[in-house]
Amino acid sequence: MILSNREPVKVLVVGAGLAGLTAARTLAAAGVEVTVYEARDRVGGRTYTVRDGFTGGQHGDLGGELVTADYHALTALCEEAGVALSERVWIEREQTLPGETPLEGYLADGRIIVEGGLLTGARFAAVDDEIRVALRDTSPAPHEVIEQWTRRAGLSALARGALAGIGRMPVQYDPSQIDAHYLVDAHVGAVRRIVGGSQVLADTLARDLDVRLEAPVRAVRQAGGRVEVELENGDRMTAGQVVVAVPPFVLPTVGFDPPLPATHVGALTSLQRAYGGKVIGQYAEGDAVRAALSRGVFADGPLNTAWVSNHYVTEGPAVVSGFICGAQRHVLESDGDAFAALDEVVRIAVGEPVTRIAGRRKNWMEDPFALGMGATLGYTFRRALVAQFATPERRVHFAGDHTDADLPATMEGAVRSGRRAADEVLRQPRRMSLDEIDTELVRA
Structure with a gap:
């Protein structure tokens, strides 16, 4: 007698970043009923494209933006979803x-x-x-x-x-x-970007999914072979399995019953948080800025890296992304300081004064649903930590870039983790009641 090895019940996904959306899309394609709950008023998590204020239909990515040659899962997902990638530029x-x-x-x-x-x-x-x-x-x-x-x-x-x-x-x-x-050891080589911004991929993945926005989760409880998810507004939903795909520093704000194992919590509390964010400016001197910053520049000041973030746009103004982190993160607390740091780096790189015509900043520490840019795991203990983050707890599975041992803190790591979590759900043995077992035995 062969019994189905897939749970034919609903799955709930907590978090609509790339990890959660990838898990949900993979499960839905396998015929599983899936609902995604997202605390924000948008999908994408730490992939976040902004367009307001930018001229010429341009945009800026305040979150993940690079697609390197070894991002195989992300590249394949873009192809499956019909999302275009730019030509390469060498970093x-x-x-x-x-x-x-x-x-x-x-x-x-x-x-x-x-x-x-x-x-x-x-x-x-x-x-x-x-x-x-x-x-x-x-x-x-x-x-x-x-x-x-x-x-x-x-x-x-x-x-x-x-x-x-x-x-x-x-x-x-x-x-x-x-x-x-x-x-x-960690070569970047040449990179591509998602044409139109990284948010395009998240929006495309969410298009055919049941995604509930502005629905932060308070707790996840397991009992009697089922999982209950409780929202902050008190609503409760029950499912056969749950995928939790939230950033590592947000996970401790979700209650778990029974509590997560000490090894999981200990691994979480040992993570080193990446403080900071990005500042983006659109500059009128497009040709000069593209010539100076398409491959990026590095600086010892408050802003450590800057590059043209829409390198595939060859006419009109140019959009530059700048990164501010660590001990300099206070610079991101005001528009004035953040834009001054970006303007100075662009001016030095170009070699003449520049005119910023639009801009945005994002301090990911101030985002209650991120609480940091991410967590890159140290070389020595990376795999040991990931083994704790990624291990399912009965019917609760975990995704997110921090659960990928090879490429944490990347869009690739998020996509890979979502597929892994979905695969775990699909391979989860089905638990049957005594009546169901009797029925199957009679049929056999």
Whole structure:
């Protein structure tokens, strides 16, 4: 006798970011009835595209925006959903030498701002040579904190300033917080972007799903082979299984009955939060800005990285995304400070005054449904932590970029985690009542 191994009942998904939407879409495609509950008034989570105030139909992405060559699940999902990706633009140097690190791929004349000016000519050559010699003669261990390595290698203040911008770019932590793995092993190479903004993918995924907005979840309870989800307004829904796909720092604001295991809670509380966000500006000097910032620049000031975020738009104004994180996150608390930091980096990169005609900022710490930009897991203990985050608790499954061991804090990690959680649901053995068992035995 062969019994169905899939639970033929409703599944509830908590969170309509890319992880939750991917899980819901995968389950719906398999014939499962799914309802998604989202606390915000929009879908997408930390993929967030804004258009108001930008001229010429342009936009800015205040959340995730890059699609790298190893984002296979995200690329496939875009193809399935009919969402277009742009052509590639190189963040690292296009012709890298065998054995070169990502750090060496980021080094380029006129691309790094230190002490208020671009490193160019002989000044850049000296810093470039110093860093390359240090990489060769005093190689950083993958688990070594970047700031520790710069001190151990005896790098000059100018070289450390150059690394202050580059080191913060990959995961938006200060160099004293993140390990060297992201500069010596984690290549970015060329990137693409979702045409029209990352929100396009989220909106497309949600189009045929039952998504309930402005529906924050208070608690998830399991009893009697069922799961109950309680909303903040007191409404309660029951389902066979639940996928919880919320950011890691929001998860502790949801009650669980029975409580989550100590190992899960301990792993959550050990995470290092990425403080900060993005500031976006649209500049009238489009051609000059595109020429200077399409591949990005790095800076040692409050704003650590800036690049043209709609590089596939070749005419009219240009939109630039800038990142502010860590100890400098206070700059994001006001429009004046945030835009001044972005304007200064763009001015230095272009080499002349620029005119910002629109702009937006987003401090993800101020967002109660994010409470941070994300959490990038340290190289050494990443897989051990993810094993705790991603393990189902009976009929409750967990998704979110922090539950992906290979690419946490990325859109790719979110998509992969959503598919994994959906697969867990589909493989969950069906629990049958005694009457159902009797019926199946009679049929057999």
